[in-house]
Amino acid sequence: MTLPADLHYLSLNEIARRLRDRTVSSVELTRAILERIEKVDSTLKSYAVVTPDRALADAAALDIEAAAGRWRGPLHGVPIAVKDLCNTAGIPTAAGMAIHRDHVPIEDATVVTRLKAAGAVILGKLQMTEGAFGAHHPSIPTPLNPWNAAYWTGASSSGSGAATAAGLCYGSLGSDTGGSIRFPSTMNGLSGLKPTWGRVSRAGVFPLAESLDHVGPMARSALDCAMILGVVAGPDPEDPTAVPIAVPDYVAAAAVGVAGRRIGIPVGLSDLDPDSARTLGDAVTVFEKQGAQIVEVRLPAAFQQASRDWLGLCAVETALAHEKTYPSRAAEYGPVLAGLIDMGRGLSAVDYARLQVRRAAVTGGLNTLLASLDLLLMPVMGTAVWSLDRLAVTGRDPEAVAARLRYTAPFDLSGHPTLTLPGGKTVDGMPTGFQIVGRSFDEAGVLAGGHAFQQATDWHLRRPPL
Incomplete structure (x- = not known):
């Protein structure tokens, strides 16, 4: 069978349809993507580990099931990849850290178990920043942005962003603590969903x-994200923070649209550059044409301080996460992650309590705001895209970091779901994006908004000029 030249750039939804129609087999598909990885990723460096033998064996077994009429669901036979902080039995899981490069788990993370049970073919593990913070370990290659290597790939799900955008998988898992699904999604022209905290199990992550x-999930469309979220979401006895509530049919919910829905747009955002402001304004126009009611709102007073508070809160919890290896093996850490841990170890209990009180204030303020809305539109960053040169100039200055996190970190503090979508481009041809934020556990509404936007636009159909 002759495969189409753009096979690697088709949406997950389209690939799932072709697998179901048996116009392509999982083995053919998996082999084609593995060949593309071999050809392209020597430059992009998006994968930490590729598992071709295992992937092809899994694909062959899934083709046999399909031929016998056994169908596991919409991910059956689809090649995807996961961020290298998700445990994978028998496959190294380093979390971007030099000290863990030889760590081979004996069990899968719950999200990996669920992907496999749904028939996904796991191609390998995607590269990431050290420990999922803001910089890659000095000894580990940094993934390149497939749109333009002079631009940031986004942290920390950098490999997930680069690989999914470059056609090296049909979707991926990322993680987001301060913006690390949303930054690589906007920088790589992807759709990326940060679910409500507690919607997806973190066991084994x-x-x-x-x-x-x-x-x-990080994928090429809101609908693709819906397909992946429907598989990985839900309660988990291995993670007591995974909330035991029903998981909706996200794919069906995506078709609801936005007609008659109240969508908030913040006023007084004075730090947006022209690209970010234009992308957000254009999104408002699209939703208005689809019958949404656009409502001007003001963000809670605590919102402006939230990204600064995030750094201290993250630092304390990171110090806890690394207490077995830091400071005992501090020399093996990169300077950025080590600096964060040192900050956390030095924070007083009173200072930490003060941060927690302000976290409660921003969470409460956002709950109050979202109770009056169906959805909230937000920029991803005040500066829509970041060149590597500009990042080098700003460095790791806390104020510069807080400015980049201004519109992402508050929703990690509060736990609300947010979907990042491509919604424009710069004069250099780089993709720009915006966020749709929803009430807690209303991923269905957020995805419906995203799908409606993508039914009316084609930004999500554009591919990097590799």
Whole structure:
């Protein structure tokens, strides 16, 4: 069978349909993507580990099941990949850390178990920043942005962003503690969902800061994200923080649309550059044309301080996550993660309590705001895209970090779901994005908003010029 030249760039939804129609087999599909990884990823460096033999064997077994009429669901036979902080039995899981490069788990993370049970073919593990914080370990290659290597790939799900955008998998899992699903999604032109905290199990996922960590899908469309979320979401006896509530049919819910829905747009956002402001304004226009009621709102007073508070809260929990290896093996850490842990170890109990009180204030303020809305539109960053040169100039200055996190970190503190979508481009051709935020556990509403936007636009159909 002759496979289409753009096979690697088709949506997960389209690939699932072709597998179901048996116009392509999982083995053919998996082999094609593995060949593309071999060809392209020597430059992009998006994968930490590729498992071709295992992937092809799994694909062959799934083809046999399909031929016998046994169908596991919409991910049956679809090649995807997972961020390298998700434990995978028999496959190294380093979490971007040099000290864990030889760590081979004996069990899968719950999210990996669920993907396999749904018939997904796991191609390998995707590269990430050290410990899922803001920088890659000096000894580990940094993934490149497939749109333009002079631009940031996003942290910390950098490999998930690069691989999914470059056609090296049909979807991926990322994690988001301060923006690490949303940054690589907007920088790579993807749709990325940070679910409500507690919607997806974190069992078997290496922590950065446990009360802030969210695991979620990164894909080429909101509908693709819905397909993955429907598989990985739900309660888990291995994770007592995974909330025991029913998981909706997200794919069906995505078709609801936004007509008559109240969508908030914040006023007074003075730090947006022209690209970010235009992308957000264009999204408002699209939703208005689809019958949504646009409502101007003001963000809670605590919102502006939230990204600064996030750093201290994250630091304390990161110090806890690394207490077995830091400071005893501090020399093996990169300077950025080590600096965060040192900050956390030095924070007083009174200072930490003060941060927790302010966290409760921003969470309560956002709950109050969202109770009056169906959805809230937000920028991802004040500066829509970041070049590597500009990042190098700003460095790791806390104020610069807080500015990048201004519109992402508050929703990690509060735990609300947020979907990042591509919604424009810069004069350099880089993708720009925006966020749709929803009430807690209303991923269905957020995905419906995202799907409606993508039914009316084609930003999610554009691919990098590799």
